[in-house]
Amino acid sequence: MDFKMIPVSNPYIDIKDLRYFKKLFKSKILTDGFFQKKCEEIIKKKISSKFVALTHSCTGALEISTLLINLKKGDEVIIPSYGFVSIANAIVMRGAKPIFAEIDPQTLNISHDDIIKKINKKTKAVYVIHYAGNACDIYRIKKHLKKKNIYLIEDAAHSFLSQSRNKYLGTIGDIGVFSFHETKNLVSGQGGCISINNPKLKKRVNFILDKGTDRYNFIRNYKKKLISSKVRKYYSWVDYGSEYRASELTSALLYSQLLKVNEIQKKREQIWKKFKNCILNIENKDFYIIEPLVNTKSSYHLFVIIFKDQKKSQKFIDFMQKNLIAATFHYVPLHKSKMARKISKQKLSVTEKIFRRVVRLPLYPDMKLKDQKKIMNKIKEFCHGQY
Ligand SMILES: Cc1ncc(COP(=O)(O)O)c(C=O)c1O
Secondary structure, eight states: OOOSOBOSOOOOOOGGGHHHHHHHHHHTOOBSSHHHHHHHHHHHHHTTOSOEEEESOHHHHHHHHHHHTTOOTTOEEEEESSSOHHHHHHHHTTTOEEEEEOBOTTTOSBOHHHHHHHOOTTEEEEEEEOGGGOOOSHHHHHHHHHHHTOEEEEEOTTOTTOEETTEETTSSSSEEEEEOOTTSSSOOSSOEEEEEOSGGGSTTHHHHHBTTBOGGGTOOOTTOOSOOTTSOOOOOBOSOOOBOBOBHHHHHHHHHHHHTHHHHHHHHHHHHHHHHHHHHTOTTOSEEEOOOOTTEEOOOOOEEEEESSHHHHHHHHHHHHHTTBOOBOOOOOGGGSHHHHHHOOOOOHHHHHHGGGEEEEOOOTTOOHHHHHHHHHHHHHHHHTTO
16 A cells, blocks of 8 residues: 655656766856856757846746836736735835736636736736646737737746747746746756846846846856956946846756756646546536647646535545545635735635635656556546545
8 A cells, every 4th residue: 555645746856867966066166157057048049038047936037027127116017816926025025016817717827808907007017927837818918018018027937838829938028937946847946047038128137136236247157257367347236136046056956857858848748638538538527627728838837627616626635635645726816815905905706716616636747657547536536426
């Protein structure tokens, strides 16, 4: 008998990843070195971006985005309430106000129609999340925002290498951000990156990434970190900023992950599709699954089902966990949080009705076949039984 819980996510790492740490330790360059630069080059090329920088997290990349678009007091920013707290924090830390928008119940992505309703003269930006690896209605949203000169930022934390109309998510709006946190498709411990697509926003990014200094202009070559005594120049404080760059340790792990990215994505896709086929064959089920829109390509980050009834979803989670399968809920709407209640009292009926009915199933590249079979059998058992 296997008494270990099947986890909801599991990083695809093994002992071979250590070889890059050995190289790194030998080099003794632990910041801004080979691995950071190499990852930036690989990602930039892979997603056809105009600018990519690795960051210590997607949260950090979101903070950079708010500095780049000069968010300030009096500005409003539309964001999905059904989302991660990092966007909301980045906005309020600049003194701006988050305006929470509804989601589309089919995809759990931000609702295009609700964005339109919430735009006014104060709206400076819209942040979308491409939830679960699936593109939101990005081109329709972009078209509308362009007319009004409103920035579009894509939180593609779940969606590295996902596409919409053959363009990579994170490269369609003005700025895109990604996560390489332990729970994501590619992992670097904690890590992320920012992609800048609007050339006007590129000017200040290296200052912000380097704690508000113009250090980057002096130390471009990681091998020549020492500034020659003949160069009578210093770098100094020129802008807002913080320590946003990724260290060489995390970059070395990400480098190793990038070398096997196709394998990782393929395995996720196969597991996701097997779950879908199993579920399609279940009659009279009380839930539906969220799926990629037409003309898009998913990164298959999450397998999410939505129950018609809140009590049923809780019963399902209990049943699966009793059977050592870590099925679990996801986001709690931000507009209902203690922090958000201090700044607004919005009501979002779709989001409020749906969030307790959302369940995530385990999904990770090296899921054993016997574990996936167990999960599928338990789903069938639940659907056919009197639970
Ligand atoms: C949509 C979304 N954005 C941002 C983040 C934050 O990512 P990180 O942990 O890399 O800061 C998360 C974390 O799960 C997320 O789900």
